[in-house]
Amino acid sequence: xxxxxxxxxxxxxxxxxxxxxxxxxxxxxxxxxxxxxxxxxxxxxxxxxxxxxxxxxxxxxxxxxxxxxxxxxxxxxxxxxxxxxxxxxxxxxxxxxxxx
Numbered sequence: 401x402x403x404x405x406x407x408x409x410x411x412x413x414x415x416x417x418x419x420x421x422x423x424x425x426x427x428x429x430x431x432x433x434x435x436x437x438x439x440x441x442x443x444x445x446x447x448x449x450x451x452x453x454x455x456x457x458x459x460x461x462x463x464x465x466x467x468x469x470x471x472x473x474x475x476x477x478x479x480x481x482x483x484x485x486x487x488x489x490x491x492x493x494x495x496x497x498x499x500x
Contacts, residue, residue, distance in 0.1 A: 401461045401464060401465070401468075403422075403424055403425070404450060404465060404468045404469070405468065406422055407422060407441065407448055408468055410422055410443050411443060412443060412444070413442075413443040413444055419442055419443055419444060420442070420443035421440040421441065421442060421443070422440070422441045422442075422443070423436075423437035423439070423440060423441075424437070424438070424439040424440070424441050425437065425438060425439070426438025426439045450465060450469060456474070
């Protein structure tokens, strides 16, 4: 939750301004554990996707994520994945409101 709050409060930097890097955890699939500060998010980044089933939990603190994020999207793509990339792209475009 702290990371999402930090990202929301961080100033957006423009050309000529110093870049601010915000550390974020990553995940090491080989050892199945999070890695502290594995990712650096630039203050110039315009889109950050917070993903994971835990973000849908209706328990503290995860239920606060929807209030902090500008958008919330649930994607069900397992069927589209099996039928091919073109279908997957179509489903993603429609889910995001970008036509067919």
